Amino acid sequence: MSHIINVPEIFGTDVFNEATMQQRLAPETYNAWKQCIRIGSPLPLEVANEIAEAMKLWAIEKGATHFTHWFQPMTGITAEKHDSFIAPTGDGRVIMEFSGSELVRGEPDASSFPSGGLRATFEARGYTAWDPTAFAFVKDGSLYIPTCFFSYTGEALDKKTPLLRSLDEISREAVRILRLFGDLETQRVKVSVGPEQEYFLIPRALYAQRLDLRLTGRTLFGAPAPKGQELDDHYFGVIRTRVSNFMKDLDEQLWRLGILAKTKHNEGAPCQHELAPIYSEAGNACDSNQLVMEIMKKCAAKHDLVCLLHEKPFAGIAGSGKHNNWSLCTDSGKNLFKPGKTPRQNAQFLVFLAAFIKGIDEYQDFLRSTVAYAGNDHRLGVSEAPPAIISIFLGDELTAVVKSIIDGTNYTDPQKSLMRIGVDVLPSIPKDTTDRNRTSPVAFTGNKFEFRMLGSSQSIAGPNIALNTIMAEELGKFADILENAEDFDSALQKLVCDTFTEHQRIIFNGNGYAEQWKQEAKQRGLSHHSNTAQALPTYVSQKNIDLVTKRGIFTESEFRARYEIHLQSYKKIVAIEGRTCVDMALHQILPAALHYSSDLAKAILDKKALGISCKTEQALAERISTTCDSLYEKVTKLSEKLRFIPDDTEAAADYMSREILPAMESLRADADTLEQLTDKTYWPYPTYSDILFY
Ligand code: ADP
Ligand code: MG
Numbered sequence: 001m002s003h004i005i006n007v008p009e010i011f012g013t014d015v016f017n018e019a020t021m022q023q024r025l026a027p028e029t030y031n032a033w034k035q036c037i038r039i040g041s042p043l044p045l046e047v048a049n050e051i052a053e054a055m056k057l058w059a060i061e062k063g064a065t066h067f068t069h070w071f072q073p074m075t076g077i078t079a080e081k082h083d084s085f086i087a088p089t090g091d092g093r094v095i096m097e098f099s100g101s102e103l104v105r106g107e108p109d110a111s112s113f114p115s116g117g118l119r120a121t122f123e124a125r126g127y128t129a130w131d132p133t134a135f136a137f138v139k140d141g142s143l144y145i146p147t148c149f150f151s152y153t154g155e156a157l158d159k160k161t162p163l164l165r166s167l168d169e170i171s172r173e174a175v176r177i178l179r180l181f182g183d184l185e186t187q188r189v190k191v192s193v194g195p196e197q198e199y200f201l202i203p204r205a206l207y208a209q210r211l212d213l214r215l216t217g218r219t220l221f222g223a224p225a226p227k228g229q230e231l232d233d234h235y236f237g238v239i240r241t242r243v244s245n246f247m248k249d250l251d252e253q254l255w256r257l258g259i260l261a262k263t264k265h266n267e268g269a270p271c272q273h274e275l276a277p278i279y280s281e282a283g284n285a286c287d288s289n290q291l292v293m294e295i296m297k298k299c300a301a302k303h304d305l306v307c308l309l310h311e312k313p314f315a316g317i318a319g320s321g322k323h324n325n326w327s328l329c330t331d332s333g334k335n336l337f338k339p340g341k342t343p344r345q346n347a348q349f350l351v352f353l354a355a356f357i358k359g360i361d362e363y364q365d366f367l368r369s370t371v372a373y374a375g376n377d378h379r380l381g382v383s384e385a386p387p388a389i390i391s392i393f394l395g396d397e398l399t400a401v402v403k404s405i406i407d408g409t410n411y412t413d414p415q416k417s418l419m420r421i422g423v424d425v426l427p428s429i430p431k432d433t434t435d436r437n438r439t440s441p442v443a444f445t446g447n448k449f450e451f452r453m454l455g456s457s458q459s460i461a462g463p464n465i466a467l468n469t470i471m472a473e474e475l476g477k478f479a480d481i482l483e484n485a486e487d488f489d490s491a492l493q494k495l496v497c498d499t500f501t502e503h504q505r506i507i508f509n510g511n512g513y514a515e516q517w518k519q520e521a522k523q524r525g526l527s528h529h530s531n532t533a534q535a536l537p538t539y540v541s542q543k544n545i546d547l548v549t550k551r552g553i554f555t556e557s558e559f560r561a562r563y564e565i566h567l568q569s570y571k572k573i574v575a576i577e578g579r580t581c582v583d584m585a586l587h588q589i590l591p592a593a594l595h596y597s598s599d600l601a602k603a604i605l606d607k608k609a610l611g612i613s614c615k616t617e618q619a620l621a622e623r624i625s626t627t628c629d630s631l632y633e634k635v636t637k638l639s640e641k642l643r644f645i646p647d648d649t650e651a652a653a654d655y656m657s658r659e660i661l662p663a664m665e666s667l668r669a670d671a672d673t674l675e676q677l678t679d680k681t682y683w684p685y686p687t688y689s690d691i692l693f694y
Contacts, residue, residue, distance in 0.1 A: 005252055012258035014062060016055050016136040024054045037133050040168075048100030055136055056085060056098035059143035066142040067098060069106035069128040071149040072159040073113040074565045076459045078290050079149075081108050082142050103145060104130045110149070110157065114568065116561025118155050126150065126157055131164065134287055137257055146287055155558050159461035160286065165553050166468035167191055167282055173475035174328060174336065174352075180482050181348045186330040191468055192448070194279030195289045196263075198320035198456050199296055200271050200308040201243055203694050206686040207306040211588070215580045216573075217310035217457070218375070220664065221589065223672040224316045225689040228270075235268045243273065246303040250275070253295050259288045268384070269317040270692040279325060279448075282464050289322075289460050311455040312378035314688060319379035320456030326467055327448035328352065338447040339398075339426050347422035347492060350405075354499040355478055356449065357392060359470035360442060361506035363547070364390040364527050365538035366470065368453070370462035372535035372566065374573040376455035381530055383513045386441035386452045388535070389521045389528045391508035393440035397427055399509055406501050421493050439512030469553050532570045533657035537650065539563050567649040574656040578642050581664050585635045585671060588684040590628060593674040596682040597624040624677050631670035638663040 012019075022030055029050040036043050043051070059067070066082040073079050085096040110126025127150055130136075134146035149158035156162055167190075174189035207213050212220040229235075239247065247264050254261040260278035267274045275296075277288060293309055300307035312319035328336040337356075339349045360367065368390055371380070381388040394402065401419070404411040410419045412427060437443060443450045454463055478495060485491030505524040510517065521528060529535035538544075540563045548554040554562070600621040607614040641659050646652045675683060 005255075007255060010252065011255045014138045014256045015258040016058055016138075017258060018135075020058065021051075021054075024058060025050065029054075033132065043100075043104060043130075043132060045100050048104050050100070052098050052100045052103040055103065055143060056096065059136075059138050060085070060096060062138040064138050064141055064143045067102070068142050068144055069108065069130075069147045070144045071108075071128050071147045072286075072290060072459065072461065073149060073157060074116065074159065074562060075114060075569075076159070076457075078294065079108075079113065080142075080144070098143075106145075106147065108149075110151075113149075113157065114565045115151065115157055116564035116568075118151055118157065118557060118561045125152055127152070131160065131283070133164075133283060135258070139257065155555065155561075159459050159465075160283070162465050162553050162558070163286060163461045163468075164283060166465045166472065166551075169472040169551050169553065170328070170468040170475070173472045173479060176479035176483070177348070177351060177475055178330070180479065180488070181344065183330075186332065186334075188331045189336070190329050190331065191282040191464070192279045192325075192327045192329050192335075193282045193285035193460065193464060194277060194325040194448075195285060195454075195460050196274055196276040196323040196325070197289065197292055197296075198267055198272060198274045198322065200269070200310075200313050200320065201246065201273060201300055201305045202271055202308065202691050204301070204304045204306050206691050206694065210685045210691075211584055212577075212580055213306075213308070213313070216577050217308060218313045218378075218577075219315070219688070220577060220581050221584060221668055221671045221675070222315065222688045223675045225687070225692055227689075227693065228317050229268050232268075234266050234270050234272070237266045239264075239266055239273075242303060242305065246299060246305060247273075247275075249302065250296060250299045253299060254292060257288075257291060257295075259291060261292075267318070267320075269314070269319075272318065272320065279327075282468070286459065286461050286464065293457070309457040311373070311375035311457060312382075314692065315378075316688075317692070318384040319382070321379065321385055321452060322454045322456050322458065322460065324451040324454050324460055324463055325445070325448050326451060326464065328471075335447050337444075337449070341425075343423050343425055346424075346426040347496075349426070350421055350496050351478060351482075351492070352475075353398075354496050355471060355474035357506060358499050358503045359474040360390065360392055361503040362474075363466070363470045363544070364506070365529070365535075365541065366544045366547070367451075367463060367466050368527065368529055369535045369539035370466045371453045371455060371458065372529070372532040372539075372570075373455050373458055374532060374570050374577075375457055376453075377531045379455065380453060386439060387512045387517065388453075388530050389512070389518070389526055390441055390453075390506070391512070391521070391526065392449075392506050393437045393443040393509055394507055395437075395444060395509065398444060399507060401426055402500050402504070402507065405497050406504060408497075421496050422489055437509060437512075440508070441512070465553060469548060469551050472551055473547055531657050532566075533653040536563065536566055536570070536653065539566070564649060567653050571645065571649060571652040571656055574660050575642065575645060578638060578660045578664055581667055582635055582639050582642070584685075585631060585667060589671045589674060590631060590635075592682045592684045593624050593628050593631075593678050596678045597621045597628070600624070620677060624674065627670050627673050627677070631667065631674065634663065634667040634670060638667055 029047055032047045033051060066084045068080040068082045070078060070080050085098050086094040087097040088094055106128040107125055108128060128147035131146050131148050136143055136145045148161045150156050170191060171189045175186055178186050251261045261275060262278045263276040265274055296307045336352050340346050379385040401411050404419045408418050441453045451463055481495055482491055540560055545556055545559060548559050549556055600617045604614045604617045641663055646655055
């Protein structure tokens with residue numbers, strides 16, 4: 001039974017988007033809304049009332065009975081609470097109502113969302129406010145209103161608010177630079193983001209049998225399957241029917257929600273896949289990515305599959321990341337990271353490039369700390385993901401340009417000694433050759449930067465806030481210098497040359513997986529934080545606090561609250577993993593191995609009575625028994641350690657990384673040995689082979 005989809009017809013049908021608003025609102029209302037988002041002012045109540053009424057009618061036609069303020073609390077996932085449209089008429093019947101004030105403002109009981117100490121206990125309330133730049137949509141019988149979430153005192157409690165603030169900031173500073181290059185038209189510079197989402201799909205029935213997957217999203221035990229990904233037969237391989245049915249279904253749902261699902265393919269590891277949308281404005285990309293992750297999970301369930309978004313569901317094979325493609329674009333659609341055709345355009349490109357290089361170098365730790373997350377620790381630096389050291393890959397052509405500027409030589413014409421910025425033309429920089437170094441955490445890919453350190457389950461807000469803020473800061477400093485220059489051209493030449501010279505250490509085109517790189521990076525003075533416990537504390541360095549407060553992205557208390565929440569999340573995640581390890585070891589692994597070895601012992605007695613040799617049984621029973629002894633000792637140690645987790649979150653994070661995780665690893669080694677020694681019929685849960693090669 002083939003199901004034909006008319007894509008243009010269904011695309012965005014579940015979104016109260018601009019076209020629908022234009023169609024359904026009175027022209028004055030529509031124009032008033034447009035005006036409000038253009039200048040960023042609040043909607044007058046009459047306008048909100050009109051929009052709410054139109055939205056309600058539209059949503060009811062789409063089958064909605066409820067509405068919800070949808071927001072992105074600091075947990076990194078989304079939150080929603082549904083209210084029906086019903087209002088009693090007094091005669092036992094109801095009508096459907098939805099007012100402008102219900103549209104623009106909500107008051108969820110926020111006491112259970114992490115606030116990192118921002119909200120005093122006596123003021124548990126939080127408020128949600130419609131972000132009128134984001135369109136409402138209908139899903140699962142509810143009208144979803146994308147909102148920002150903040151406290152009684154006005155402090156941001158979500159991921160969206162600081163992201164929006166950072167977008168204003170980068171736009172303002174980028175426009176200043178454009179003015180210097182004679183662009184008088186651009187009013188707004190937008191951030192384009194295309195997040196490539198990796199994920200695993202495994203059979204639901206197998207997932208259900210593993211406590212670790214159910215409770216932690218990853219396997220805490222499991223001997224490697226005899227086959228991994230060494231044959232490279234999964235990457236871009238033929239997609240199996242069950243998975244392609246899932247993908248079809250997923251695409252359709254995403255398209256209905258106006259999400260530009262574009263590319264889908266099998267990824268490197270068995271059972272691993274990727275979905276990439278066409279890039280969109282950062283705020284929208286962030287909302288869309290949250291929906292993509294959520295719908296992937298729900299859609300998988302419909303196909304008897306489970307979607308794992310964890311960064312490292314299986315040891316020994318590739319984990320999942322989320323490449324964050326990032327660029328800047330004017331409101332008339334000009335990409336500011338695209339090397340131009342004229343010397344003037346190239347000069348402008350070099351200014352943006354220099355600001356980016358300087359910013360990444362100066363704020364390496366900030367960017368690194370935004371991807372510090374328990375799940376991501378198993379991935380960064382593990383030879384399939386970028387290393388935990390930040391560097392920028394520019395590709396040969398662009399590196400040669402940078403080098404010629406630093407050395408004062410000419411790239412295109414060796415006869416001339418100096419490459420004069422704004423006078424000479426850059427060599428053409430091919431889009432594709434630049435993309436081949438997969439080991440770099442930040443790669444220039446022709447007209448955008450690809451930031452590859454983000455974990456698959458993480459919100460894209462964190463690194464984008466950092467990238468935007470850092471870039472705004474550097475562009476602002478550049479604008480200060482250039483606006484006050486007596487001679488623009490020579491100031492420009494000097495600025496770009498000095499910046500490249502001072503910050504060239506961050507450029508690295510070589511193999512990021514090589515052991516040598518760690519040494520070299522150290523010599524270059526680059527930071528290397530190999531795990532969350534090390535990386536997170538740098539988040540709240542004075543330098544970063546100064547940056548984010550000066551730029552108005554966070555108040556100091558908002559910023560510190562986030563730090564607290566990230567530390568807590570790390571502590572809680574590792575503690576849950578630790579307890580799950582103990583549970584499985586004591587209640588599943590040990591009993592299975594003991595059962596098998598005692599059956600072996602019985603067989604040995606039987607055989608001995610008959611005078612039959614039983615060397616194999618004896619050797620096996622011996623190995624299993626000693627491994628069980630060792631495992632039992634390790635479980636005892638781990639449970640002991642879990643009882644002494646420090647209260648202080650910073651100390652706890654350190655303790656988790658130094659004590660708990662190594663104890664879990666060591667326990668796992670014994671468990672995996674037992675798995676390999678024990679008769680499969682005794683083994684209590686599906687193995688890597690069962691799951692990955694179903
Ligand atoms: P690859 O796997 O080679 O990195 P993909 O096609 O999977 O390439 O993903 C590239 C992503 O980059 C897509 O989401 C695409 O829309 C996005 N992208 C392309 N151009 C830009 C741009 N100028 N700014 C931001 N993202 C972009
Ligand atoms: Mg990519």
